[in-house]
Amino acid sequence: MTVALDIVDLCKHFGSQLVVDHLSFRVEAGEIFGLLGPNGAGKSTTINMIAGGCRIGSGAIHVFGQPVLRSASRSRAARCQLGVMHQELIADPFFTIHQALQLQPGFYGTQLDPHWYAHIVERLALTPYLHKPVNHLSGGTKRRFMLAKALIHKPALLILDEPSAGVDLELRHSLWQFIRDVNRSGTTVLLTTHYLEEAEQMCQRVAILKQGRLVALDATERLKQQIQQRQLHVRLSRPLRAIPSALMPWQPQLSSGGRALQLRLPAETSVCLLLTQLQQLGLDISDFDTSGPSLEDVFLHLTRDVASAKTTGVLHVQ
Numbered sequence: 560m561t562v563a564l565d566i567v568d569l570c571k572h573f574g575s576q577l578v579v580d581h582l583s584f585r586v587e588a589g590e591i592f593g594l595l596g597p598n599g600a601g602k603s604t605t606i607n608m609i610a611g612g613c614r615i616g617s618g619a620i621h622v623f624g625q626p627v628l629r630s631a632s633r634s635r636a637a638r639c640q641l642g643v644m645h646q647e648l649i650a651d652p653f654f655t656i657h658q659a660l661q662l663q664p665g666f667y668g669t670q671l672d673p674h675w676y677a678h679i680v681e682r683l684a685l686t687p688y689l690h691k692p693v694n695h696l697s698g699g700t701k702r703r704f705m706l707a708k709a710l711i712h713k714p715a716l717l718i719l720d721e722p723s724a725g726v727d728l729e730l731r732h733s734l735w736q737f738i739r740d741v742n743r744s745g746t747t748v749l750l751t752t753h754y755l756e757e758a759e760q761m762c763q764r765v766a767i768l769k770q771g772r773l774v775a776l777d778a779t780e781r782l783k784q785q786i787q788q789r790q791l792h793v794r795l796s797r798p799l800r801a802i803p804s805a806l807m808p809w810q811p812q813l814s815s816g817g818r819a820l821q822l823r824l825p826a827e828t829s830v831c832l833l834l835t836q837l838q839q840l841g842l843d844i845s846d847f848d849t850s851g852p853s854l855e856d857v858f859l860h861l862t863r864d865v866a867s868a869k870t871t872g873v874l875h876v877q
């Protein structure tokens with residue numbers, strides 16, 4: 560298996576703060592890999608070190624076997640394989656989209672492929688905006704342009720830092736579909752997102768960071784299996800005004816005007832016993848179902864308390 564990205568013992572300080580803490584993971588060629596973590600976990604700093612936006616503190620990064628070094632000029636071979644969509648737009652705001660996309664491949668020492676240009680512009684619905692200056696674009700169009708710019712030189716590894724942040728639902732859907740198609744045609748993808756449902760659908764494997772440290776690294780499905788927890792969803796015939804205190808251990812959530820109750824169910828808890836308890840509390844149950852743990856459950860479990868995640872054995876680093 561070819562390794563697209565190899566990160567070994569990566570560290571970064573800002574002043575006295577260690578923001579990336581002995582981070583190691585690999586992304587295999589062809590996968591969509593999620594780098595997740597709460598705000599300030601060190602995701603963008605890691606991406607910036609890969610992409611050359613900030614210097615590596617210590618440790619090593621290789622992109623398809625080519626080293627990323629502290630000196631930008633000596634990292635050229637690695638950088639040419641990379642396309643990066645940062646959180647913020649990095650482009651001359653006075654260029655039109657057309658000009659910016661035409662110029663971009665030159666920075667990577669390649670020629671613009673007119674067929675690829677036409678394909679990207681069409682798939683990202685950029686045709687009506689081609690002659691607009693970048694700083695006249697709406698937020699959603701700007702993000703589509705940023706993705707086009709990251710892809711225009713046909714990188715082997717595409718890195719996306721929160722590509723769907725601030726993007727409406729319809730555009731999010733088409734953006735992810737396009738990223739899937741790009742991946743199917745051979746581009747490896749590393750992405751960060753705070754939309755865990757999207758990460759769950761998109762990523763074969765995820766790494767979860769907290770305070771710069773890796774707290775989980777595994778196949779998305781396997782991580783979910785390690786959480787011994789389900790959800791019980793109960794529909795009530797009569798709306799519940801207040802949650803009985805006896806239900807607090809199950810972390811209850813009430814919605815739909817008091818007619819829908821959701822409870823977290825540890826593996827050892829019997830659904831029947833809990834339903835009986837709900838009836839004894841006077842709740843009028845009209846229907847119920849259970850669902851397995853989501854990536855969000857895994858994320859919350861691991862990022863709320865690193866120490867407990869480690870001792871309960873949920874952490875699984877391949």
Ligand SMILES: Nc1ncnc2c1ncn2[C@@H]1O[C@H](COP(=O)(O)OP(=O)(O)OP(=O)(O)O)[C@@H](O)[C@H]1O
Pocket residue numbers: 573578596597598599600601602603604605
């Ligand atoms: N240039 C900088 N100088 C000083 N501190 C910085 C700098 N860039 C980032 N930091 C700090 O490093 C830590 C990690 O930030 P980073 O942006 O990498 O987190 P993140 O996981 O990408 O967060 P978010 O999800 O909010 O984008 C934060 O505490 C941040 O304040």
